[in-house]
Structure formats: C-alpha cells, structure tokens
Amino acid sequence: MKFIRRCLPLLALWTGAVLAAGVDPLTADIDAHDAQRFADLMKDGAVPTAAALQRGYLDGAGPGVKVFTPGRIRDAQHLAKAVANKPDVYRYAIRACLPQVPALRSDLRAIYLGFAGLLPERPLPAIDVVFGAGNSGGTASNDRQVLGLEVICPPGTTPEQFRTAMRGFFAHETVHTWQDEETPAALADLLLSQALREGGADYLATLVTGAIPHQDRDAWARPQEARLWQAFQQDRQALKGSRDDVNKLIASPHFRRWFVNCGSAPEGWPCEAGYWVGMRIAEAYVARASDKRAAIRELIELRDPAAILEASGYGL
Incomplete structure (x- = not known):
C-alpha cells in the first residue's frame, strides 16, 4: 500500500503531462470535415471555380485549412487552377481514400499511445485531413498536423499503401509540432x-x-x-x-x-x-x-x- 501511495503522484504527473495539453491518445480522432466540404464541391464531376471554392471551402474553414492556406493553398484562384489542371487526381482521392479515413482512427491512437509512452511531457497534436493545391502531403503548426489528401493518395494508391502512408505522416508530422525554430x-x-x-x-x-x-x-x-x-x-x-x-x-x-x-x-x-x-x-x-x-x-x-x-x- 505504501508503494502504491508513493507511485500515485508520479502517475498523476505522467497522466497530466499527456492530457493537460494536447490530444488524449485514447480519444484521438482525424477531422475530415473540411475534406468532405471540398468533396461536396466536386460532386457529379464538377470542377469548382475559384468563387465556389472561396464560398464553399475557404470561407468558414476549420483550423486545418487555415494552416494549409498561406504556403500551400494560397488563395481560391491558386487552388482552382490546381484542381482544374488535375481534376482526376482529386476525384481519385475523394473516391478511393477519403472514405477510408475513419478506419485509420485506431492507427492514429496506437501511434499516439506510443509517443505518450516515449515522451509523456510532449502534447499530442490535433489532426486534420484537407485538400490542398497538390503541393504538400503534410505540415504542422505547434498544436496541429494537417495532411493533404490529394498528395498522399495519388491515382492508383491501394488501401494498404494509403494506410502505410498515413501512418507515416501521423508519426512524422507529430514530431514537427514539437520542434522549435532553427537556432x-x-x-x-x-x-x-x-x-x-x-x-x-x-x-x-x-x-x-x-x-x-x-x-x-x-x-x-x-x-x-x-x-x-x-x-x-x-x-x-x-x-x-x-x-x-x-x-x-x-x-x-x-x-x-x-x-x-x-x-x-x-x-x-x-x-x-x-x-x-x-x-x-x-x-x-x-x-x-x-x-x-x-x-x-x-x-x-x-x-x-x-x-x-x-x-x-x-x-x-
């Protein structure tokens, strides 16, 4: 009993380090809300205009799209041009990989549990899946990793290849959220x-x-x-x-x-x-x-x- 009492403060410290800031690895999830909003703009073969992308995707976007916008999406005109140049790339990712995202929740949680055991003091980031301008598979801010689905899932990607790629991004981009600016x-x-x-x-x-x-x-x-x-x-x-x-x-x-x-x-x-x-x-x-x-x-x-x-x- 004395041993258990001595360990309780340490356990509380460990748990607090994981849960006080950032995402709980046991309930971590992948936010694909904005990715679905983008997909809705391409229903029935549509190629969205800049105005449609601004109104239906960039306006009212969540934090993931906002992280992706400055150096990747840039603006509605740049995104519209990227989509118009390669609409089949976006259609494939929407059709073949976006529906798979919810099933990757267990992979994300396993990876986050691994990190929580390795570095319990480091907060785990939220994660968003979005569509960008075809120029980035992923990036990270201090508290969030954002993945570009059209880059991670090019035409011909199999379900197993997609899962492997996403697992790699989940882990790699998490580390970037912990890194400081260069000294x-x-x-x-x-x-x-x-x-x-x-x-x-x-x-x-x-x-x-x-x-x-x-x-x-x-x-x-x-x-x-x-x-x-x-x-x-x-x-x-x-x-x-x-x-x-x-x-x-x-x-x-x-x-x-x-x-x-x-x-x-x-x-x-x-x-x-x-x-x-x-x-x-x-x-x-x-x-x-x-x-x-x-x-x-x-x-x-x-x-x-x-x-x-x-x-x-x-x-x-």
Whole structure:
C-alpha cells in the first residue's frame, strides 16, 4: 500500500503531462470535415471555380485549412487552377481514400499511445485531413498536423499503401509540432540541420510505427551509404562556406540535391534523400547514447546539429 501511495503522484504527473495539453491518445480522432466540404464541391464531376471554392471551402474553414492556406493553398484562384489542371487526381482521392479515413482512427491512437509512452511531457497534436493545391502531403503548426489528401493518395494508391502512408505522416508530422525554430547554430549548418530535422522525425516514426518510412528510398540508399555520405558532406561544406542568405542557400543545387526536389531529384535518385541521411545519423546518435530518452529529446530540440553528428559517430 505504501508503494502504491508513493507511485500515485508520479502517475498523476505522467497522466497530466499527456492530457493537460494536447490530444488524449485514447480519444484521438482525424477531422475530415473540411475534406468532405471540398468533396461536396466536386460532386457529379464538377470542377469548382475559384468563387465556389472561396464560398464553399475557404470561407468558414476549420483550423486545418487555415494552416494549409498561406504556403500551400494560397488563395481560391491558386487552388482552382490546381484542381482544374488535375481534376482526376482529386476525384481519385475523394473516391478511393477519403472514405477510408475513419478506419485509420485506431492507427492514429496506437501511434499516439506510443509517443505518450516515449515522451509523456510532449502534447499530442490535433489532426486534420484537407485538400490542398497538390503541393504538400503534410505540415504542422505547434498544436496541429494537417495532411493533404490529394498528395498522399495519388491515382492508383491501394488501401494498404494509403494506410502505410498515413501512418507515416501521423508519426512524422507529430514530431514537427514539437520542434522549435532553427537556432543560429542550425542555420549556420543548414544541410545537416535540415537532415536532422526531417530525418529525426522519420527516425522517431520508426519507433512508434515499427516501419521505416519510404522503404523504397531505404532500399535504394543502404547499398551506397558511404558514397551518399561523401556527397552529402561535400554539399554540406559548400553551403557552410557560402555567404548567401538562407533563401538562396535553399534554392542552391547543393541543397536541392537532398531536399525540396520531388519531381526534380537527380537522375536515378528518390526524392528528398536527405531525410534518409538524417534518419541514419539520428539512429546512430540514440544507439550510442547512455540515456536514450535524453538523446531523443536532444534530437527534437536540435540546438547543435554538429555536436549531434560528432557524438553519433556516423560516417567515421
């Protein structure tokens, strides 16, 4: 009985850390209300105009669409053009994948329970499924992850492929809600910082889903890991030696070889191979750490990417 009384405050602290802010993993759900509002605008083969999208989708939209609007949807005119250019992409996602979303609730809760056990002090985000302008599968704010259905479910996606992709997004985007803005040390080492930001999220996704994200990219990268690391280090040093501002660095071929290149990756490469490099560094860092939970928290905070790389022993 004494043991139980001593443990009760700790249990209350753990429970409070999970439930006091954010979503309860036991009742987590996927809000597809705005996705359905969009789908209603495309009934009977309709291709909605900018005015229809403004009135029926953007006006009165929930927080997910609002998160997606500034850098992705942009405005009704931009969205209308994207839909008109590829209406069958949207129709397929509406027909084949939107009806599957409610069945993914149990996957989301399992992933959130995993995160609650791993990092009980971190609030779990709300989640929205929306339709965007075909340019983003997902993004995150401080308290919400938002997924773009037309990107996650392109024509030909099977139910199992959709489920696998959504599980990966549930886990990966959750980590992004916990990450702070880049520190000066991170910005000074931009390629490494981006690799650890995205690859760290992929690494944590493997812990709570039991699967490596983008297994086709993993299968391509592992046999040539040493060569990829050499190329990554060359591009990293080129960016570190530049005096250009961050926007110019992001637009440079040294950065675009590894990130922001889906549809324009180097010939024979999968898109965004930098995620994989960062995942491998994160994996090595945690494997070497005596306190693995502390190491995971350091990966999320990402105060000094170079120190994490050195401590990981990766590439030595």
